[in-house]
Amino acid sequence: MDIFHNIILGFQVASSWDNLLFCFIGTLIGTLIGVLPGIGPTTGVAILIPITFGMNPTTAIITMCGVYYGAMYGGSTTSILLNVPGESSSVMTTLDGYQMAKNGRPGPALGMAALASFIAGTFAVLMLTLIAPPLADFAVSFGPPEYFALTFMGLTLVTSLGGDSPLKGLISGVFGLLVACVGIDAQSGVGRFTFDNMYLLDGVGFIGMAVGLFAASEVLVNIEAPMQKVFSEAKVGFLSLFPNLQDWKDSFWPIGRGSILGFVIGVLPGAGATIASFMAYAMEKKLSKHPEKFGTGIIEGVAAPEGANNAAAGGAMVSLLTLGIPGSGTTAVMLGALMIHGLRPGPMLFSTHPDFVWGLIASMYIGNIMLVILNMPLIGLWVRLLKVPYSVLMPMIITISAVGVYATDNNIFDMWVMFAFGLIGYVMRKLDYPPAPMVLALVLGPMVEMSLRQSLTISHGSLAIFFTRPISVTLTAIALVSLFAPLFRILRNKYWRGES
């Protein structure tokens, strides 16, 4: 079997000493980021790009992935104990998790969150192992029109699924595509929007942009509202973490359904862990025999969203690795990091860099086991860490970001890029413009443009090329539907209300 051969290759790569060490460091940082409110996984991954710059690409991406799924574990701790979600993807966990802690059962809630995360995370990696290779084989036949349709679909799904206002999401995406156009056009050598600045000939540096848009603007948003120091009185013993038999019975199906739902949503470009956890919670509430009990502290309400957000993190890797289409802000930053390391995610990655792909996948199996160990016995340590005030954390985040951005190229200009995008990101957050579509557009921009121009060259300028090939027409259709769905919703509401 080919797949066993690949997995063995993967484990050989992943179990080298430095990969194991950095997988551990990644999951540790991820848990930390998950626990601490005010710093999210996207920021964590963005800050790590310059630090992992000099590493072997496999080790670098293993570390970043560890941060990504580690944050999904850590985010639940503060949700349950303090009613403060560490991440947006663990907002749903606060509903029942915090109630369970208040009812004197913080242990099983924390334990179930970690174990549901483990089960769903492992399930997602297993599915990734099975689904990714055939999908990559299928995508090898994609030509420029299919790629354009695919990236177009990814961008429209992100704008329509994320954020409250699809219009603002679209503006954010179009702005990102425009920024991606800055610099010398790779196909004709014409300089665009360079303002006669020699640094801009190369385009706007991705690291400075990502760090500014996420790390710097996150600091600015948090600084204006001083966070209250929160303490938990709950004493959580190690043995109390294990859920009892009834808890398992109640959680069995929610974890199973949450895993499948989360994985499917994760694979879709545009929807990430946050949406997955919302939908899983809503689905359990609908299917439950006692929906009124949701929100009063029942274990299903913890198991389902925690499972779903971890499965989604695994699912997101499918479209990232096989198609090169990231599904969320965090995976978009990871795609940028991959490109900096000279790896072009996409169907060819599986045949050109099997050691990288399978090493990464194998490291996710290992990382999930590390995370259960990190999150079960050490939970008391994480809770104590919350006592570190944000005022101490903030200068560290901002200086490590700034120095990191400088260190990649020893270039002060990149720091100014970070400064500018920190300010832009801050204003965007304040005005409800989601930053995720913008960063996705920045990463995908060059591919969108190249595939669009190549397609139109093939077709002698006719747009019909996107509508005559079966795969590209399907993808374009999904893109158009998702683009206009919000508009239909507005119109329908207007007319229905108008008639009644």
Next chain:
Amino acid sequence: MKKADLITGVVLLVLSGYVIQETWRMPPSATFGPGSGFLPFWLGVLLALLAVILLATVWQREATEKDRKSPFPGAKALIAVGSVLGGLAAYILLLEVLGFLMDTFLYVAFLLGVVEREKWLMALLVAVMTTAGLYIIFQVLLGITLPSNMFGF
């Protein structure tokens, strides 16, 4: 919020005007297929269209609770945000003058002591530790040469 949305709408409209004007002068098509001005031109048009839609919907909508409030925080918080950003600008400007060690120490001490109003002893302690930590990560572990000042540190 309503006012802020109207202002951003106008800003975006101006920006798209600039983009369209710039791309107008670029070659719209190369020998084979579309040229370098093609995508940015249509993006400019799209942005203008979205800005108009934004302006129209904001203009029409009845002011909600959220609309009456400014999305930006009060003066005190804005000063904090401004000091962090202003400090960052100074940090970037002075990095190659003061050198990494002194510049980072001063910036962290400023953030903690002035912006966050922590006790000075605490601020100095965190500043020393942050500077040392970053030095160890970047200079020692990663082998990157961080800028130094004219005295060599």
